[in-house]
Amino acid sequence: MNRRQWIVIAGVSVMALLTGIFTSQWISQSGLASEPSIKAFFANPWQSPDGKPVNSENWQGKVLVINFWASWCPPCVEEMPTLDQVSKEYASKNVLFVGIGIDSPSNVREFLQKTPVSYPIVIGGLEGSNLAKQMGNSQGALPYTVIISPSGKSTFTKLGKISEDELKKAINGAL
Secondary structure, three states, rough: HHHHHHHHHHHHHHHHHHHHHHHHHHHOOOOOOOOHHHHHHHHOOEOOOOEEEHHHHHHHEEEEEEEOOOOHHHHHHHHHHHHHHHHHHHHHHHHHEEEEEOOOOOHHHHHHHHHOOOOOOOHHHHHHHHHHOOOOOOOOOOEEEEEEOOOOOEEEEEEOOOOOOHHHHHHHOOO
């Protein structure tokens, strides 16, 4: 190859790299949940994995950590022990974690038998996926975490696996 071909190859490679960097930034962006989407979240008729109704009014007035997840999502499964541990640490500080399973009730029940968590899990299904999009998850990917302040305002969202430090910093910012 001559020098000109190497320059073209290098230029195309740099452009591909920059495109990848900017695309990954765009994909991982999420906006804060809007007030109407938060109202829709609390108004949704949630059910536990065993089909019992769950009263979301009990979730209001707390720092609420909402985690949209699925049993078939490896990063969701990987972050659940961290979510469970942090939920226990912050339980006495008026912080409540709620997992929204974007899965069938039977899959969620089966998963929770193998991997129990101490915070409430409700079934989201297709409506839960739509609600996650309304709450700022424009990509519709999982896991997706939203933090709501005691006053009902969104203070943080994260698309993708959340670290313990990132989670604690976001919760502390909402307290």
